[in-house]
Amino acid sequence: MRINNLKIMTRAELKKLWNDKLEFLIPFFGAVFLCFILGFTVYHTPRNIDIAVHIDLFLTSRSFEKENTGQLVRNIDESSYFSVTRIDSVKEGMLLLDRGTSRAFLVLKEGPSGLEEIKVITDVSDLQMHRTIRKELFPLIKTYSTRLKTESLILEGIEVDKAEKIANPARLKTTTNEWRSIDYFDSFASPFVTMIMLGVSIFSSVTAITTERSNGTFERIFVSPYKRSELIFSKSLSRGLIIIAFCFILLLTLKVFFNITLANPLFVFVIAVLIGFNGIALGLLISSITRTELESVALGIASWFIFSALMGFMWPIESMHPYFKIISSLTPYMHGVNSIRNASLIGLNLAQAYQEMLIMCGFIFIQILLSINLLKREIK
Numbered sequence: 001m002r003i004n005n006l007k008i009m010t011r012a013e014l015k016k017l018w019n020d021k022l023e024f025l026i027p028f029f030g031a032v033f034l035c036f037i038l039g040f041t042v043y044h045t046p047r048n049i050d051i052a053v054h055i056d057l058f059l060t061s062r063s064f065e066k067e068n069t070g071q072l073v074r075n076i077d078e079s080s081y082f083s084v085t086r087i088d089s090v091k092e093g094m095l096l097l098d099r100g101t102s103r104a105f106l107v108l109k110e111g112p113s114g115l116e117e118i119k120v121i122t123d124v125s126d127l128q129m130h131r132t133i134r135k136e137l138f139p140l141i142k143t144y145s146t147r148l149k150t151e152s153l154i155l156e157g158i159e160v161d162k163a164e165k166i167a168n169p170a171r172l173k174t175t176t177n178e179w180r181s182i183d184y185f186d187s188f189a190s191p192f193v194t195m196i197m198l199g200v201s202i203f204s205s206v207t208a209i210t211t212e213r214s215n216g217t218f219e220r221i222f223v224s225p226y227k228r229s230e231l232i233f234s235k236s237l238s239r240g241l242i243i244i245a246f247c248f249i250l251l252l253t254l255k256v257f258f259n260i261t262l263a264n265p266l267f268v269f270v271i272a273v274l275i276g277f278n279g280i281a282l283g284l285l286i287s288s289i290t291r292t293e294l295e296s297v298a299l300g301i302a303s304w305f306i307f308s309a310l311m312g313f314m315w316p317i318e319s320m321h322p323y324f325k326i327i328s329s330l331t332p333y334m335h336g337v338n339s340i341r342n343a344s345l346i347g348l349n350l351a352q353a354y355q356e357m358l359i360m361c362g363f364i365f366i367q368i369l370l371s372i373n374l375l376k377r378e379i380k
Contacts, residue, residue, distance in 0.1 A: 009234035201279025263347035
């Protein structure tokens with residue numbers, strides 16, 4: 001491969017891309033627009049979650065509700081996460097839960113001595129909502145139950161310190177390894193960057209070869225002194241320069257408008273660019289082995305969906321089948337998601353993530369090499 005030939009072909013490719021601006025303006029602005037949609041959709045932790053509450057009173061007396069049960073209901077309603085809907089029957093509560101009007105249903109059963117049982121039924125149709133309820137509602141109920149138990153022990157004549165120890169024998173303290181206070185959107189933003197970078201890079205290169213075939217310029221390239229390696233590298237470099245600019249715009253948009261957590265911004269940028277170059281290499285490989293633009297686009301869309309599922313963006317790696325975990329670990333994008341998450345939220349640096357970086361660089365090299373060797377003048 002001659003460097004001079006590579007420079008000439010790269011300049012020609014950049015000029016071609018510049019003349020066809022719409023091909024890149026659509027994914028560029030489309031991706032930025034998608035950032036705004038996701039940013040305002042996943043704006044903050046779910047709030048004002050409707051909780052249906054039914055109080056099974058002891059006989060017809062409401063005295064226990066005023067003293068104990070009523071206080072628990074008020075604590076839940078005053079929380080920034082929940083709002084309470086009082087109902088008169090279990091059937092009505094289950095109806096609200098099944099329709100999705102309420103996200104959880106509480107049945108508070110009273111006895112002669114006060115509140116005796118708390119039954120919580122959560123909406124399982126939305127797993128994120130289910131996790132939020134378990135995280136925020138259950139501690140409220142647990143704290144209240146512990147206080148009631150402590151009060152009952154004190155009434156039995158046990159000293160306050162001993163009663164608190166019996167009711168709550170071990171104090172649980174939890175913390176995280178986060179770089180700063182992480183907002184709700186931060187947990188989505190970093191893998192979202194991976195998915196967008198992969199999509200834009202694939203769709204910007206997936207028809208690079210097949211378009212040459214359909215336009216009839218491919219034959220002239222093959223009879224010219226330029227080699228296949230120079231053709232593939234020129235298309236990779238030209239699109240890579242645009243991907244670098246796009247990566248900067250994408251991260252800048254997310255930071256300026258949504259203040260996403262970037263513990264190590266330079267390293268995040270480098271990882272995102274490597275993911276983009278992997279997508280370009282994958283797109284060129286697809287374009288090298290397909291005959292028409294329709295085939296290239298169809299295979300590119302299928303690849304984007306498959307790798308998006310395997311990268312651990314929509315579902316955690318721990319939820320995968322053991323065999324699919326192995327398959328996922330053999331893709332560069334799972335390593336990209338892990339690296340960009342840790343670099344954004346924890347502050348991971350190059351010395352700690354060099355293995356993932358080498359894997360992503362290795363995949364770029366392998367895919368480019370395959371594109372060069374599989375590129376043929378005519379595909380039958």
